[in-house]
Amino acid sequence: MRKRAFLGVLIAATALPGLVLAHGPTRQKVTLTTEVAADPADVWAAIGDFQDMSWHPAVHASTGENGNDIDATRVLTLGAADGPTISEILYKFSDEKMSYSYRITDVKVEVLPVTNYSSHLTVKPRADGGSIVEWRGAFYRGYPNNDPPEELNDAAAIAAVTGVYQAGLDALTAKFGAPGS
């Protein structure tokens, strides 16, 4: 994530504000999972609050409104107090299913090179005890037009989202331990 913040300032100049409604031709998807030793309820207690992303190492702070209600919002500040921000909105939340879904409403492509991003975070029971945490995202690349620069193409979008998810899931594995370990 922090590396992303350093990504080309030049790139930002090519993303014309008038084109933010458009998007690339191919929506991408990423699904990452990790297995941890703790029970689903314990894991959900740690990550199942839309207003608390402190479990993710890249998130410095989170401020938001309306808790875990549908259409609740949060603004994540990344890295440091003066770091870049990501604005998000909650569109599904279920304690019962241990899952919530959100969309990014505002992020600069030099921070996260995606557009039209939506995501789910879900905790499931693992067959032999413990939990499976699944993080899924759907998004378009950062560059909305044909023939994107390398930093804003489909591969860059997938790599960036994968990096965010992996860092978060790795932190959960470290916190709760791998099953059977």
Add this chain to the structure above:
Amino acid sequence: MRPVRELALVLALAGSSAAADLAYITCQNGDAVGVIDTTTGAQIVEWSVPGKPAGVAVAQDAVFTVAPEAKTVRRHDPASGTVQASITLDGGPIGIAHDPARGRLFVSDWYNARIWVLDATTLATTAELTVGAAPAGLALSADGRTLASADRDADQVTLFEADSLTPRAQVIVGARPFGLRFGPAGRLFVGNVGSDDVTVIDPDTASVITTVPVGARPYGVAFARGRAFVTNQYEDSVSVINLSTLTTEATLDTGEYPEGIDASRDGSQIIVANWFDNTVTIFSADTLSVLQTVTTCDGPRAFGTFLGGDIQ
């Protein structure tokens, strides 16, 4: 090669039985087309189609795909998937509609506010039409008179006289129209992804009849049994609209990111492609219950008319 032979047999029986419906599902992330027998719920074969195919149109004797990453339109043999013709276009091809009476194809250019007119056999470009910004879905009326283009970033639909290719009208619709299709009474239904509703248009007068609220991010629309079925991408659902009252009568659960939607030729089934789940859900258009959920290739979009036989 056995699956292909079985498919040919199924095709030979087409027309004599509703059991022969085949869904040609473009899988954008997987660079493939999944061919599904919608009665048995079996995926018969998977074609390799490079370039991230999304748009699809099915004719009696051909399946057409649009691969926006490769900027390529292909004509496939419906039995084998063999590419019979292809053309690479300079722009962002996405949506496609087939004009069987005139042997033409219409392909939208997402990036250049135009529609290409192609010869359906050779795929040679024969004309270009100007539309509003970011045209996506295309549809031809059942009587063949009217071509409609959903001009997404212009919040409008452009109507053309299909025969002469002259523009007839621009109709302001909801926000960000993407998918559209003509219904059984000739009315045009337009899904607006930005305003979460469907605009119903009378193409003869080029006027809006009504606007029907649906779920979040309506993507595609299909018709069966006096109903319109609308996929709601962000809501994992299909809105069912009664065509007499033009009100929503039911909401059906789908897989995640439901996108392309089409009806079987006898109107008994509605088929939905679930982009995130890599599945196709087959609904009974009568009972509205799920008949089958079929696993297919990665990232099914099926943007267009994808059921075997010329259903338009």
